Amino acid sequence: MHGIARQDGTMTSPAGQQPSGVRRPRQARSIDSWERILEAGTKLLVEGGWEAMTITAVCKEAKVTAPTIYSRVDGLSGLFWAVYERGMQNVLTTQDSYLEEASETPRESLSRLSAVIDVVAKTFEEHKAFLQPVIRYASVNESLLGRGSAQSRALVQAMADLLPGNDPRNAFEVCQTLYTEVVFRSMYGGTFLNDEGETFEEFESRLLRIVRARLS
Amino acid sequence: MHGIARQDGTMTSPAGQQPSGVRRPRQARSIDSWERILEAGTKLLVEGGWEAMTITAVCKEAKVTAPTIYSRVDGLSGLFWAVYERGMQNVLTTQDSYLEEASETPRESLSRLSAVIDVVAKTFEEHKAFLQPVIRYASVNESLLGRGSAQSRALVQAMADLLPGNDPRNAFEVCQTLYTEVVFRSMYGGTFLNDEGETFEEFESRLLRIVRARLS
Known part of the structure; x- marks a missing residue:
């Protein structure tokens, strides 16, 4: 259809x-x-x-x-996937560099939490022009949804592994919410639920409140 | 475009x-x-x-x-909006009945929290066939995004007003996350980040953990 x-x-x-x-x-x-x-x-x-x-x-x-x-x-169809794979390669390069940065912060520190948030928030912010049409199209295309799903799970798991604490399910759930919030913002922008518009800095602060509440 | x-x-x-x-x-x-x-x-x-x-x-x-x-x-264009308004009328009727139900629970109880989650989770679940194409189309249509934004803010605020505690910003943020999680599930289903697939009951339990962490 x-x-x-x-x-x-x-x-x-x-x-x-x-x-x-x-x-x-x-x-x-x-x-x-x-x-x-x-x-x-x-x-x-x-x-x-x-x-x-x-x-x-x-x-x-x-x-x-x-x-x-x-x-x-x-x-x-082949051209679509070639463009997609090239774009995702750039996304993964950015993502991996933020994962690397996060892994270099002290595990039990506030900077670790912020760095884990950066992994998904900054990667999506930097690549939003490419990711927005990909995310939108994934809602109606099974193959793309499957690829996006696999890559997203790997990202959420990699972030969860970097969080302090010893409740892996809790860590995964927190990162799942972070991922969801970031995808929502990519799709609908920072003004959808906020009259004045939520800046990227305000968005990251809100994500930090979400993480801290779940890890305390 | x-x-x-x-x-x-x-x-x-x-x-x-x-x-x-x-x-x-x-x-x-x-x-x-x-x-x-x-x-x-x-x-x-x-x-x-x-x-x-x-x-x-x-x-x-x-x-x-x-x-x-x-x-x-x-x-x-006129037909589009007529179909949209008719569908949204049904959504709002469902939503209002869940808001009513939630308001009848004791404010400082666990059942209040569950009932507030039901407002958005069950409304979207019951109307997902209509809401999924609406949400998807809103990402590329300014007018629809504007209408959706106004209705979503009203919903999030109505839910926040029902939560216990005396930090209105915190309550709004919690409900914002609930709304975001529900929209994400409507778009991508319960298997996107979970191998086995998250059932609706498991989804509501996860939302309850999100709310409890922020209100404790």
Whole structure:
């Protein structure tokens, strides 16, 4: 039922069941045009959601012809996953650096708690342009939901492992709530439940109150 | 950028800036066909999202002609808001009955806390088929986001007013988290962060742990 509008007016879903299966380019010129294709797909996604990422639009934006795309991936579904995997790679790099930072704080300190909050809050803040359309689309696409679910559980568990205390279930639940709050903010912004709008600093302070209440 | 696919392949957004402005029918036969139109719109929405709710599809489902719809509302945008307002009326009726129930419990009791959780958790559970497409669409439609925001703040405040304790900001924040958890579950289900899947009862127990930690 859900999907993107094709030029002929029919609907199709960009994300099929398979991962991207990219046939990686080897020649410098091919590497360059493949990179332009991924950049174009990402730009269209960020500006207009998955609905805007069509083969035609990517060709126009990247200044390539359709066969150039089809030589790398099997149509729109493959291109979707290639753009997704590239974007998620950037997200995971950011996330891992915040996890690393958090692990270097003293375990039983307030700075540990703040650093664990940063892992999810700052990662999503920095990548919100990419993550917002991904999160929105995941609510109607089973494959994407499955991938998002696996990655989100790993993130929540990694955060929970960094929290002080000796109640792993409690730690997981706290991080689950942090994750949920961050996803909600990514989707609806800081003004949805606050007249004046909650700044990012205020948001992080509120998350700290949530964590401290559950760990005391 | 976002919207629904029309038969000619162009994109249009079903929700304009105005409320529905329904020209209410008076004759029994007109009342009956208008009711069938709203039922059809709701059914299409629930089964296929807003993308599926087109004038053509509603005509087919409700067995009416397009002029019958246009005699009541100004096109798809008006029909969208009429279907939305009718659905939200049902949601608010459920919500108010749970608020009433909660207000009848002793303020300083555990049953008060559970009853406040029920207000948002059970209301969303009972109306999830309608609320899921609404919530999803709100992430890309400003007017809908604004209406949802106003109604959500009122709900969170009404719940906060029922909580024991004398820290109104804390009470509001707790209910904000409850609301966020419920919206997240409506969107992504009970298996997103839990391998085995969180049942509705387990979900309510987890919400109770969140509330108790913040109110102790």
